[in-house]
Amino acid sequence: MLVGSTDEGRKFLKHAAHELYVWSKCRHPCILELFGVAIFRDQIAMVSPWVENGHLRWFLSQNPQANRCELCIRIADGVDYLHKNGTVHGDLKPENILVGKDHTPKLTDFGNAVLSEYTLKFTHSDTSSSMTMRWTAPEILSEETKTTQAGDVYALGMVIFETITGIMPYDGMKDVVIMRRVLSGIVPSRSETHIPNGVEQADRLWSLITRCWSFDPLERPKAWEVKETMEGVTPDGLLANSSYSELEEKEREV
16 A cells, blocks of 8 residues: 555545554454554555465455355354454455465455444545445445445355355356346246255255345344354265265265
């Protein structure tokens, strides 16, 4: 981020101060640690540990056999921590979740985060939001409200969907089509391959995901509920009694 006396420099500095303040409040295994801040050649940088596995989508592409259910539990735990401490992340998506050496997901990028109570005050910055509409709740996309905990849970549902299935929400669709679908309450379709119908844990998972996507924010679960429900879902349980599970078993035997 540029630092200087120009309007742009002041705007970026204000935005950085906001992100630093929110991030500095976080202490949790599933939140990327903030070491500090550095300024070099008129650039300001937030310093954090190097995370060798990259972001969630990249990690899963390189480690397809990773325990996706456990990743979802830990991500929900991180979101729950933020919410219980009065913080809204505001931009939850796979690119903002890094994966550590021990496969622990780390939430990062608090540029859009909101604290319910500030002990320091920042004047408003008009830095544009970096939210991606694939993960943005309809009430936020329509600008009826700003980022909320319910909006985080909507995004969490999208993250869980992609983590389990490997399918990006609204994959292959243009932004204008995605916006129309989100604002109309049209959500991604169930992947029978990864979340088979008629399998107890898979049905429970799909019910949870669709609750996260409820058009009415008041009908969405809390982050702690998402975590607790995910704790009852396992990779083996998702595929129990499914033809896909039988096929995988045959492949392992070969």
